[in-house]
Amino acid sequence: MIEIIFNSIPSFWPEITMSLTFVVSMIVEFSIGRKEKSSTGMTTGLFVLAGFIITILQLPFQNPEPRLLFGTMYSVDPFAMFFKYLILATGIVIIVFSMQSAELRKQRAIGEFYSFIAAMTFGMMLMTGASHLLMIYLAIEVVSISSFILSGFSKSLHRSSEASLKYVLFGGAASGVMLYGMSLLYGLTGALDIFQIQAGLASGVFVPQEADFAVLMISIIMILVGFGYKISAVPFHFWTPDVYEGAPITVTAYLAVASKAAGFAIMIRFFYVTFFDSMVDIGKWVSLPHFEWNIVLAVLAVITMTLGNVVAVWQDNLKRMLAYSSIAHAGYILMGAVVMTDLGISAMLMYFVIYFFMNLGAFYVVMAVADRIGSEHIDDYRGLGKRAPIVSVGLSVFLVSLTGLPPLAGFIGKWMLFSAVVEANFIWLAIIGVINSAISLYYYARVFRNMYLREPLNGDTSPITFSPLVIVTTILFIVPNIIFGLYFGPLVSYAQHSVRIFLP
């Protein structure tokens, strides 16, 4: 037993580094950070940033050959590796954004903020590889608890505390339901690691009698509640708009990109491994005949994207609008999980990379503008095109990319997802998907209508100046949106190489 642990450690360094970053950053904060006069949290922030960079630099040395660590607890494979890169890159961006955020600078004890970012990231890294029900639950809880704290970080803001409380209540309920579902699954199959569960379901240890079948279905749906809450799929999304609006905007961006990605990672792995039956063709496989989970996911995808898009139309607060838009995007990404072919999974992976650039860019601009004009309300964006040209062009690029219009990267993401759906013959799903992306245009266009087509409300046309750092960051996010729209070959290749999920 002890040997297994020792043998696993060399492959576990990135995760160990991240957990050390969390623990040591706490000590740094209390021993050095608090002694700073202004307490900007910069010392701790830089320490955590360094920890992130060291971790991401270690990843190339973590052999991506699919295998298991710590018995069956944790899988290492190209699929997990992909998500680790994505999550760490998002984390680094979020830390840099947070250092620039005026909203956060106002808070006291800001150093802890970065420590909790590290803790949350550690949890998400575990989520990418967890292959044991206990591990899955623990990883999700680590992420949840850190994000409860982070979303309530603007302590002086009423809406932030409210968001945090809602999040705790909803998160607690969702993970309780998930845990109960897991216990049912354990009761049916007598196993906790997902490979044995698969073996149990496949070999007939679990004989699908009618009663058992119902229990299996209930347990999977209960587990799905936990995943659905993490990826904010409708109807488990109720916390999302309030938390996204109330939380500090960098936390919102982190939740919308990284936490969602980790949620998808664990969901894909769970369904892929647990219900894998046999390969029928290259990249296509059939699931065990007990449970039509892809129909359930298809319904989930449809209501998620439709509700997200339709409700987003009525939002006047940009942060809240982006929250609903991110719900809608979770719906699009779910389409990839519905088909669950290699093409579908690679399309999801690719979508995440593109989503990273377009969504973080949009959140960044909203943050930068809010820092200057003190508002996220859509009416205050009137005439912004003239007052702040580069930032407005940036926001337009990100929103057009989110709409999915060529030649921007968002189109490539949608195109790949729809390709996967059409290839798997889910034509009705594809049709609903494209209608949704036409609806989404309406509310994205509202933003650039206010920026370019309208004059400022109070006649204030004075230019808003941004620091060069903001301009450079905006441009750094615009560039990949254009490049990946016109030349996406390497991106597709990378996503294709990352679809390998460990199977025994």
Added chain:
Amino acid sequence: MQFPILTVITFLPVLGMIIVLLLPKDKTRVLQSTAAIVTGLQVLLAIIIWMAFDTTKFGINDVASMQFVERLPWIVIPQTPWFGEIRIDYFVGIDGLSMPMVLLTALISFLATFASFSVKKSLKGYFAMFLLLDAGMMGVFVSLDMFLFYVFWEVMLLPMYFLIGIWGGPRREYAAIKFFLYTLAGSVLLLLVMIGLYFSTVDPQTGVHTFNMIAMMDPANLAEGSIFSIIGSSARMLAFIGLFIGFAIKVPIFPFHTWLPDAHVEAPTAISVILAGVLLKMGTYGLLRISFPIFPEMTHYFQIPMMILGFVNIVYGALCAMAQTDFKKLIAYSSVSHMGYVLLGMAALNVQGMTGAVFQMFNHGTITAMLFLLVGVIYDRAHTRGLNEFGGVYNKMPIYSFLTVIAFFAAIGLPSMSGFISEAFVFLGAFQTNKLWTILSTLGIVLGAGYMLWTFQRVFMGTLPEKWDDVLTDVNGREIFTLVPLAIIIIALGVYPTPALDWMSTSLGHLVDFVNASAPAAAGMFGAF
């Protein structure tokens, strides 16, 4: 390697856009002349293409007889153990179907640049968007790869949205978003069919799936068991309907036309000219380039419904035009009516009808562009377009009125004007296919003459209201420069249409033969209408 003339003509405006963006925004003259030079060079290139164009090559479904072909790998993702190879080509080329459209696009963009000189507000942004729009339009007409086609098709939406939304009339916000949403709703259907076709088609040379439109036209390339592999299947029928709706929104074909009057009325003159002159043609071009040759059996199956829609467009558009009191809205509805002739002609599926349709696309481009320019002239002076507010303009603006007479008569389809030739061909072709709907459609000519002449009477005859006495001055040099070339083309092609008909007849003849070859497959499907 030959000079990549199609790439240059397509991406020249993009270069122009970059130059415009780098220029300081208060240099009005420099911005205007940059746009004029860029579009002028485009016209020169288009003329070179016209001169070098070989009218004996048919193109359509044959790569070897496509002209000025450029084909380079754009996205190549090598095969992996889990995935097949993915290849997308940068593949452009023209034949007798696209050549007139390339000429038209270059010409209309050039003239619209001069019509844009009356724009005063943020010129830099205006010309940047204008040139991007130009590149998108040109790209659509030269693309032979469907992915590339789609990218160009969508690239135009955003500039058009801003051009209407920022520089348009009082209800510009509404008109802009309506245009945007309608067109996007249509093009997402196009996207789905495109993806389906990709998975259904195998390039015989490389053995992998392809977006090559020419490969899609050959049923031998359809992969066995794929979604569109069975000729005459309901999947192909749905795909044809989806494509048709996508293109119909752009044309626009009744009942998808409601965005057009709004967009036209609110758009600035130059943009109305582009919209009517080039953008509407993209819909019918798409039908001829993609729907007809890729789904020939469905084209046959839906022949009569398409003719009926053509009839509805003609008569409904004309009746709506008759009811208008806004000059621009009248022209917009007359466009709906005139595009109906195009649909009627191509649905006839014979050489005369098809030639008439494509020639009508070209002629409608020049005639309607001229009409919108004429409306722009009077709007610039009087700041109103109310038909009933004018009268007796003839005495005040003789040159203007003379040019209007030419444009009106061309729109009516008077002999010796280009519109007559194309409409005559359309009826000639359509009559052979279906007598009833053709005869009913001729009603459109009478109605067309009705609203055009009535408009002429209301605006140009009678006495001039006193308030216009000082305001209305005759056309200036710049306006003459934009109007006269169009008038010359209209009359020249009306008197001697042979060169224009030569460009297209070989290709269209081939297209007709190709589509008709699948008539037997259509006969056994679902039962006839």
